[in-house]
Amino acid sequence: MTGPRRFRAGRFLDAAAVHAAADANPRLRQFLRTVAAHSEAGEVRSRRLLEHLIRRVVDDVGDLHLGNALNRLERIAVLRERIAGILDHVLEGSALPEGVRVETLGESFEQLRTEMRELSRPRDGIVGDAPLRLAEDAGAYANSLLREFEAGGGASGLHSEPAAAVSDAFRAMPANRKAALRRAAELEPTALWRAVTAETESGKRAAVADLETRLGGRLTPGELSRLRTAVEDLGRARSRGLQMTGARLTEALARIADPDLRALVAGGDVWLTQQLAVHNPEALATLWRRFRDRGGRADDGPGFRAYLRHDMVTYGRGVLGEYSAAFSLSSIELFLKGPDANVKVAGTDLVGIGHDGWVWLLDDKSHRATSVSGVSSLTENLVTNLRRDAADFRDAIARLQRDDPGFTPDPRILDAISRMEDAAAEIDRINRRGSASTRPARISRALEERRLRLRVTSAAGEVREITQALRDLGLAVEPTGTPVPLPPTGGR
Template sequence: MTPPRRFRAGRFLDAAAVHAAADANPRLRRFMRTVAGHGDAGEVRARRLLEHIIRHVIDDVGDLHLGNAVARLERIAVLRERIAGILDHVLEGGTLPEGVRVEALGESFDQLRTEMRELSRPRDGIVGDAPLRLAEDAAAYADSMLREFEAGGGAAGLHSEPAAAVNDAFRAMPADRQAAVRRAAALEPQALWRAVASETEGGKRAAVADLETRLGGRLTPDELSRLRTAVDDLGVARNRGLQVSQARLAEALARIVDPELRAVVAGGDVWLTQQLALHNPEALATLWRRFRDRGGRADDGPGFRAYLRHDMVTYGRGVLGEYTAAFSLSSIELFLKGPDANVKVAGTDLVGIGHDGWVWLVDDKSHRATSVGGVSALTDNLVANLRRDAADFRDAITRLQRDDPGFTPDPRILDAISRMEDAAAEIERINRRGSAATRPARISRALEERRLRLRVTSAAGEVREITQALRDLGLAVEPTGAPVPLPPTGGR
């Protein structure tokens, strides 16, 4: 019997994942060929049916897993309340509640441990070694799935193929490109569709190469050239249909004041440029202004997309690195300055007090390079950053005391601020006087005497070492555990 539909996990599945799986798996390709060969709607309907089946099965498997997890969490909550009640009674009265045996308390802990362990093994917790059955009668299950598909007109979930957008793009093509597409569709329909539907640049190149190989000289060089252009146009139209509706795009374009930016967005990439126009037009305008200020051409849509992607990856890696470092530095007991999303603002990234009372000044360098030779926040700008951070901390204390006259700051924090201010004054004196050759050693000693540590982290990068010049100043790389995987440098 099919479990009750409560969670609908399948609706979150990206259609691109289904299509990529269908293209890569020989059995799924055979399935689509078989369905396409026995129906009037061909491959488009076969793909929709496959997507519908996969979403349906994910819905049902998700209901099994999530329903089991919810039931298990409810049992865990009951066990925790039971154990907490017993322990509270013991702490208050010193003895177990009447009628509760020590063995029973132990059994409750054992049950809790078992439930927690099974929660992390969802499939074993549901069926053990038995096959995963979604229905008592497989034929009835398949019949109900097909009836649901037919009732929906063959539309697959939330992400049906944007056939209208692809057809409009085909009709807008010159006649010679349309002819090239028709010839390819007649000879190799599935290979042609894989080329149009590829979701990545690498996948597109491989699919087009496969298509040309399959055509095997049956198209002239001119026809192949027109076919490549047509495949690109159809792929762009399909992606735009999947990602951005024309109505929403029109609204986004209407909000853009700069006509040159509006033109770039209108003809631009649906994955970055148009998504940013839809969801954060203020950031789009700011990044466009920076791109132009740095010499970017007003008509260079691909160049602006590359600029956007680099900015997003760099910014995202910086935010991820700061937050990961903060949660990984177990030696820091109290943060005076925690992570935030303002990774482009100059200054230290983190300031904290360790278990031993030392003040940590941390700069995260989540770079792809394994070594860094410059950490300006902790070297050239160290005096200014120490004073700025110390002033910010004192201002925060003043605000707290103003809002709550009974507030008393932690003495450790006041001591840390004083040491930072004293270190700034001493390092400034060192920079003005004495031999430059001995300056790093004197700065390192001044920091150590005031129990200040300078540390570099790379929680979302590959930095593992720093130059000798930085080590001479007292800097060191602080490990943060396994590095967070970095996004790829190419593709989308």
């Protein structure tokens, strides 16, 4: 049997994801049908059992892998200390510690290399080519899983059926829908519950189609139509109940100081507004303040939800775009300014040095539009951003030198910073003097002379071209490979 669990990785699994996987896998679907057929609780209990089994196995496999990794890290730490001690003696020109041979250094390096290699291959490092066994006796392991499941009353992990929410939805239905549901429950109870609890759209369609096939000829077309609507209502109520309980919502509301926002969340959308209130109340308060500052009404729940969704999608796409661009630009050898989550902060997104020594200044425009006409960080704000980035890089070098007096900065980086500062001074002079009609060409030439490139990426967008005015300044769109798929424009 596996040892005591310390990490509990299974608790992080999302219940909806577990059930979606079960709906999508033929063998798991068969498991659910078999268990449901031999259980008084039917489909409900079989799904809870499957979720419990998956969480427990993830717990045990996680303990096996993470425990092995910790042991290796401890051995790596010992080896590093041993190697460091030997090197200290060698560098100081003193005799090696008693009992330590020169050959020991090579052996220690070889052991360190082996441990590092096995650390990157956790399964091979634990069992090699042998099967991954979680216990010496499979039967005893299975019995322990079932005992644990029964001890919990058949509830599993983070998921329990929101029976109250489903019952409330049933009671609120018109009488003819209730009648259709009761009739289906008498004839095909398992198939009906499978249709109500399906977690995915495709799973829902398949389950409803299966239910209607089983009921063929026993319900009238009108009853089937009302049954479909009733199943949809119950499924939606169940999903809402899984996402939010009364206790969780009450706790979230208690943390909201603004009475208008509290009222809006109380009657708001469970998928977005209430979830944000539970998981990130600080962000909710900030976004509410911005919404109101921009003229949003205190009672406009749908308007605030639309504002939240737009902000989340835009922000998420910006972060995804920056990181994807950074990891897709093989021409850049060294980043002076890498991607981060502060996509709303003004300035350049990325600054790097290419293999040819040119400095790249990049702005990611992961927009849905195919063309861009404005890149303020690389045009009207270019001088400010060049100076700010250069100053930040020099400050970072100064901090490193304070922390480590022996630190020597890479000459390429110092040269790149100097060229950025020189370009800022020259472009500032161009902006203040000379004909406006020749300004773009002069700025482009100044950048080229100092080996600076201005590039636009769209790693999570559709931008493929820029206007002639931007091209005149020396900007170009830099491809980043296959675009990251964008989220849908719609939403619940």
